[in-house]
Amino acid sequence: MELWFTEKHTPHVNFSIKVDKQLYSGQSEFQRIDVFESREFGRILALDGYLMLTEKDEFIYHEMITHVPMAVIPDAKKILIIGGGDGGTAREILRYKSVESIDLVDIDEEVAEVCKKYIPQTADSLNDPRVNCYFEDGLKYIRHHENEYDLIIVDSTDPFGPGEGLFTKEFYGNCFKALKETGIMVNQHESPFYPADAYAMQRAHKRIFDSFPISRIYQAHIPTYPSGHWLFGFASKIHHPILGANWKKWKALNIKTRYYNPKLHVGSFALPNYVEEIVREV
Protein backbone atom coordinates (compact mmCIF):
# COMPACT_ATOMS: atom_id res chain seq x y z
CA MET A 1 0.00 0.00 0.00
CA GLU A 2 1.30 3.48 -0.89
CA LEU A 3 1.98 5.86 2.00
CA TRP A 4 1.58 9.61 1.51
CA PHE A 5 2.21 12.61 3.76
CA THR A 6 -0.60 15.09 3.09
CA GLU A 7 -0.88 18.65 4.38
CA LYS A 8 -4.07 20.66 4.01
CA HIS A 9 -3.08 24.01 2.51
CA THR A 10 -6.68 25.28 2.33
CA PRO A 11 -10.05 23.52 2.71
CA HIS A 12 -9.82 22.98 -1.08
CA VAL A 13 -6.11 22.31 -1.59
CA ASN A 14 -3.97 19.41 -0.37
CA PHE A 15 -0.23 18.97 -0.85
CA SER A 16 1.10 15.40 -0.80
CA ILE A 17 4.50 13.72 -0.86
CA LYS A 18 4.87 9.99 -1.31
CA VAL A 19 6.77 8.58 1.66
CA ASP A 20 8.59 5.28 2.07
CA LYS A 21 8.01 5.03 5.80
CA GLN A 22 7.26 6.87 9.01
CA LEU A 23 10.37 7.05 11.18
CA TYR A 24 8.82 8.68 14.23
CA SER A 25 5.45 9.77 15.56
CA GLY A 26 4.86 11.16 19.03
CA GLN A 27 2.78 13.64 20.96
CA SER A 28 4.76 16.17 23.01
CA GLU A 29 3.23 18.48 25.60
CA PHE A 30 2.76 21.06 22.81
CA GLN A 31 2.28 19.32 19.45
CA ARG A 32 2.37 16.11 17.45
CA ILE A 33 5.80 15.43 15.98
CA ASP A 34 6.17 13.25 12.87
CA VAL A 35 9.22 12.32 10.82
CA PHE A 36 8.91 10.58 7.45
CA GLU A 37 11.40 9.21 4.94
CA SER A 38 10.68 10.08 1.30
CA ARG A 39 12.51 9.43 -1.95
CA GLU A 40 12.02 12.88 -3.47
CA PHE A 41 12.52 15.15 -0.46
CA GLY A 42 14.53 13.01 1.96
CA ARG A 43 13.43 13.21 5.58
CA ILE A 44 10.42 15.34 6.44
CA LEU A 45 9.58 16.96 9.79
CA ALA A 46 5.91 17.78 10.45
CA LEU A 47 4.40 19.40 13.55
CA ASP A 48 0.66 18.96 14.10
CA GLY A 49 0.44 17.76 10.49
CA TYR A 50 2.15 20.87 9.05
CA LEU A 51 5.38 20.40 7.14
CA MET A 52 8.27 22.22 8.82
CA LEU A 53 11.17 21.10 6.71
CA THR A 54 12.42 18.56 4.23
CA GLU A 55 16.07 17.62 3.82
CA LYS A 56 15.89 18.53 0.15
CA ASP A 57 14.66 22.13 0.32
CA GLU A 58 15.40 23.29 3.88
CA PHE A 59 18.53 25.09 2.64
CA ILE A 60 16.38 27.72 0.93
CA TYR A 61 14.46 28.69 4.07
CA HIS A 62 17.46 28.55 6.40
CA GLU A 63 19.80 30.48 4.10
CA MET A 64 17.24 33.20 3.47
CA ILE A 65 16.28 33.68 7.11
CA THR A 66 19.97 33.91 8.07
CA HIS A 67 22.18 35.44 5.38
CA VAL A 68 19.88 38.35 4.49
CA PRO A 69 20.30 39.96 7.94
CA MET A 70 23.89 38.73 8.35
CA ALA A 71 24.96 40.49 5.13
CA VAL A 72 23.84 43.71 6.79
CA ILE A 73 25.58 43.01 10.13
CA PRO A 74 28.30 40.45 9.27
CA ASP A 75 30.09 41.20 12.56
CA ALA A 76 27.09 40.21 14.70
CA LYS A 77 28.18 38.53 17.92
CA LYS A 78 25.12 37.70 19.96
CA ILE A 79 22.16 36.05 18.27
CA LEU A 80 18.75 34.96 19.54
CA ILE A 81 16.72 32.34 17.68
CA ILE A 82 13.12 31.96 18.82
CA GLY A 83 11.77 28.58 17.73
CA GLY A 84 14.19 26.89 15.34
CA GLY A 85 14.39 23.66 17.36
CA ASP A 86 15.30 21.72 14.19
CA GLY A 87 18.70 23.48 14.25
CA GLY A 88 18.74 24.62 10.59
CA THR A 89 18.94 28.33 11.37
CA ALA A 90 21.61 27.78 14.05
CA ARG A 91 23.65 25.78 11.51
CA GLU A 92 23.71 28.71 9.08
CA ILE A 93 24.53 31.27 11.82
CA LEU A 94 27.41 29.10 13.05
CA ARG A 95 29.12 29.65 9.69
CA TYR A 96 30.02 33.17 10.89
CA LYS A 97 33.22 33.12 12.95
CA SER A 98 32.31 36.49 14.52
CA VAL A 99 29.31 34.96 16.26
CA GLU A 100 30.15 34.37 19.91
CA SER A 101 26.89 32.90 21.11
CA ILE A 102 23.48 31.80 19.91
CA ASP A 103 20.63 31.60 22.43
CA LEU A 104 18.00 29.28 20.96
CA VAL A 105 14.62 29.37 22.68
CA ASP A 106 12.18 26.67 21.56
CA ILE A 107 9.08 25.85 23.56
CA ASP A 108 9.41 22.13 22.81
CA GLU A 109 12.52 20.16 23.81
CA GLU A 110 11.13 17.08 22.10
CA VAL A 111 11.42 18.75 18.67
CA ALA A 112 15.14 19.24 19.26
CA GLU A 113 15.61 15.68 20.57
CA VAL A 114 13.70 14.11 17.67
CA CYS A 115 15.63 16.20 15.13
CA LYS A 116 18.98 15.31 16.71
CA LYS A 117 18.08 11.66 16.23
CA TYR A 118 16.43 11.74 12.81
CA ILE A 119 17.53 14.96 11.06
CA PRO A 120 21.21 15.52 11.97
CA GLN A 121 21.60 17.51 8.73
CA THR A 122 20.07 20.44 10.62
CA ALA A 123 20.14 19.41 14.28
CA ASP A 124 23.85 18.58 14.66
CA SER A 125 24.29 22.34 15.11
CA LEU A 126 22.53 22.13 18.47
CA ASN A 127 25.56 20.31 19.90
CA ASP A 128 27.90 23.20 19.08
CA PRO A 129 29.36 24.90 22.21
CA ARG A 130 28.33 28.33 20.89
CA VAL A 131 24.64 27.29 20.98
CA ASN A 132 22.77 27.63 24.29
CA CYS A 133 19.37 25.93 24.13
CA TYR A 134 16.53 27.09 26.39
CA PHE A 135 13.29 25.17 26.29
CA GLU A 136 10.60 27.68 27.15
CA ASP A 137 8.00 29.96 25.58
CA GLY A 138 9.70 32.65 23.47
CA LEU A 139 6.89 35.09 24.31
CA LYS A 140 7.84 34.88 28.00
CA TYR A 141 11.62 34.67 27.48
CA ILE A 142 11.78 37.93 25.52
CA ARG A 143 10.07 39.90 28.32
CA HIS A 144 13.25 39.78 30.40
CA HIS A 145 15.92 40.96 27.95
CA GLU A 146 17.03 44.47 27.06
CA ASN A 147 19.63 45.89 24.67
CA GLU A 148 21.29 42.49 24.42
CA TYR A 149 21.12 40.98 20.92
CA ASP A 150 22.55 41.98 17.53
CA LEU A 151 20.05 39.80 15.69
CA ILE A 152 16.79 38.06 16.60
CA ILE A 153 15.52 35.38 14.21
CA VAL A 154 11.95 34.28 14.76
CA ASP A 155 11.89 30.79 13.25
CA SER A 156 8.47 29.82 14.54
CA THR A 157 5.54 27.65 13.64
CA ASP A 158 2.42 29.34 12.21
CA PRO A 159 0.27 31.88 14.12
CA PHE A 160 -1.89 29.30 15.86
CA GLY A 161 -1.17 26.71 18.57
CA PRO A 162 2.07 27.29 20.54
CA GLY A 163 3.37 29.81 17.96
CA GLU A 164 0.44 32.22 18.27
CA GLY A 165 2.11 34.51 20.84
CA LEU A 166 5.10 35.02 18.52
CA PHE A 167 2.94 37.06 16.12
CA THR A 168 1.65 39.56 18.70
CA LYS A 169 2.39 43.25 19.20
CA GLU A 170 3.64 42.51 22.70
CA PHE A 171 6.21 40.07 21.32
CA TYR A 172 7.49 42.39 18.57
CA GLY A 173 7.71 45.31 21.04
CA ASN A 174 9.80 43.18 23.39
CA CYS A 175 12.04 42.05 20.50
CA PHE A 176 12.67 45.74 19.75
CA LYS A 177 13.65 46.25 23.39
CA ALA A 178 15.89 43.17 23.47
CA LEU A 179 17.87 44.35 20.42
CA LYS A 180 20.93 46.60 20.55
CA GLU A 181 20.78 49.99 18.80
CA THR A 182 22.02 48.44 15.53
CA GLY A 183 19.83 45.35 15.93
CA ILE A 184 17.79 43.48 13.33
CA MET A 185 14.80 41.15 13.69
CA VAL A 186 13.91 38.68 10.95
CA ASN A 187 10.86 36.44 11.02
CA GLN A 188 9.19 33.80 8.91
CA HIS A 189 6.26 35.69 7.52
CA GLU A 190 3.87 33.14 6.04
CA SER A 191 2.68 32.98 2.42
CA PRO A 192 0.81 35.75 0.62
CA PHE A 193 -1.01 33.47 -1.81
CA TYR A 194 -4.01 31.88 -0.10
CA PRO A 195 -6.38 34.38 1.56
CA ALA A 196 -6.21 32.98 5.12
CA ASP A 197 -2.38 32.97 5.05
CA ALA A 198 -2.32 36.42 3.42
CA TYR A 199 -4.52 37.81 6.18
CA ALA A 200 -2.19 36.38 8.87
CA MET A 201 0.85 37.80 7.12
CA GLN A 202 -0.80 41.22 6.73
CA ARG A 203 -1.70 41.33 10.42
CA ALA A 204 1.84 40.36 11.44
CA HIS A 205 3.31 42.94 9.09
CA LYS A 206 1.16 45.69 10.57
CA ARG A 207 2.32 44.82 14.09
CA ILE A 208 5.99 44.80 13.06
CA PHE A 209 5.53 48.03 11.05
CA ASP A 210 4.11 49.67 14.19
CA SER A 211 6.99 48.40 16.37
CA PHE A 212 10.10 49.16 14.25
CA PRO A 213 11.16 52.27 12.28
CA ILE A 214 12.32 50.12 9.35
CA SER A 215 10.25 47.16 8.23
CA ARG A 216 10.35 45.38 4.84
CA ILE A 217 9.24 42.08 3.39
CA TYR A 218 11.29 39.75 1.22
CA GLN A 219 10.48 36.49 -0.50
CA ALA A 220 11.79 33.09 -1.50
CA HIS A 221 10.62 30.11 -3.48
CA ILE A 222 10.18 27.14 -1.13
CA PRO A 223 8.69 24.17 -3.02
CA THR A 224 7.16 22.36 -0.02
CA TYR A 225 5.52 25.35 1.73
CA PRO A 226 1.93 26.37 0.90
CA SER A 227 1.86 27.79 -2.66
CA GLY A 228 5.68 27.60 -2.83
CA HIS A 229 5.83 31.37 -2.37
CA TRP A 230 7.11 32.32 1.07
CA LEU A 231 7.76 35.64 2.78
CA PHE A 232 10.15 36.82 5.47
CA GLY A 233 10.05 40.02 7.49
CA PHE A 234 13.10 42.25 7.98
CA ALA A 235 12.78 44.84 10.75
CA SER A 236 15.48 47.04 12.21
CA LYS A 237 16.24 50.12 14.26
CA ILE A 238 18.63 51.82 11.80
CA HIS A 239 19.71 49.47 9.00
CA HIS A 240 18.10 49.47 5.56
CA PRO A 241 18.04 45.87 4.28
CA ILE A 242 19.61 46.71 0.90
CA LEU A 243 21.48 50.02 1.31
CA GLY A 244 22.79 48.79 4.66
CA ALA A 245 24.30 45.56 3.29
CA ASN A 246 28.06 45.28 3.78
CA TRP A 247 28.89 43.37 0.62
CA LYS A 248 32.65 43.82 0.88
CA LYS A 249 32.76 42.22 4.28
CA TRP A 250 30.16 39.55 3.49
CA LYS A 251 31.94 38.45 0.30
CA ALA A 252 35.28 38.35 2.14
CA LEU A 253 33.81 35.75 4.50
CA ASN A 254 33.61 33.39 1.52
CA ILE A 255 30.54 31.56 2.81
CA LYS A 256 29.36 29.02 0.23
CA THR A 257 25.59 29.13 -0.20
CA ARG A 258 23.31 27.15 -2.49
CA TYR A 259 20.41 29.63 -2.75
CA TYR A 260 21.42 32.98 -1.29
CA ASN A 261 23.67 35.45 -3.11
CA PRO A 262 23.96 39.27 -3.10
CA LYS A 263 21.96 39.73 -6.33
CA LEU A 264 19.19 37.56 -4.97
CA HIS A 265 19.30 39.47 -1.67
CA VAL A 266 18.49 42.70 -3.53
CA GLY A 267 15.91 41.05 -5.80
CA SER A 268 14.12 39.29 -2.97
CA PHE A 269 12.80 42.64 -1.70
CA ALA A 270 11.07 43.33 -5.04
CA LEU A 271 7.55 42.04 -4.45
CA PRO A 272 4.83 41.11 -6.95
CA ASN A 273 2.11 43.77 -7.30
CA TYR A 274 -0.52 41.72 -5.49
CA VAL A 275 1.78 41.34 -2.49
CA GLU A 276 2.67 45.05 -2.56
CA GLU A 277 -1.05 45.75 -2.36
CA ILE A 278 -1.50 43.56 0.71
CA VAL A 279 1.48 45.24 2.36
CA ARG A 280 0.39 48.77 1.35
CA GLU A 281 -3.01 48.30 3.00
CA VAL A 282 -1.25 48.15 6.39
Ligand code: SAM
Ligand atom coordinates in the same frame (compact mmCIF):
# COMPACT_ATOMS: atom_id res chain seq x y z
N1 SAM B 1 10.76 26.43 9.31
C1 SAM B 1 9.53 26.14 9.95
C2 SAM B 1 8.32 26.66 9.23
O1 SAM B 1 8.16 27.86 9.01
O2 SAM B 1 7.53 25.83 8.84
C3 SAM B 1 9.55 26.51 11.40
C4 SAM B 1 10.57 25.71 12.16
S1 SAM B 1 9.92 24.77 13.47
C5 SAM B 1 11.29 23.97 14.07
C6 SAM B 1 9.39 26.00 14.57
C7 SAM B 1 9.61 25.78 16.05
O3 SAM B 1 8.93 26.82 16.75
C8 SAM B 1 9.07 24.47 16.60
O4 SAM B 1 10.14 23.67 17.03
C9 SAM B 1 8.18 24.88 17.77
O5 SAM B 1 8.30 24.05 18.90
C10 SAM B 1 8.67 26.29 18.03
N2 SAM B 1 7.71 27.15 18.74
C11 SAM B 1 6.38 27.26 18.55
N3 SAM B 1 5.84 28.12 19.43
C12 SAM B 1 6.86 28.59 20.18
C13 SAM B 1 6.95 29.52 21.26
N4 SAM B 1 5.87 30.13 21.73
N5 SAM B 1 8.18 29.77 21.79
C14 SAM B 1 9.29 29.15 21.31
N6 SAM B 1 9.25 28.25 20.30
C15 SAM B 1 8.08 27.99 19.75
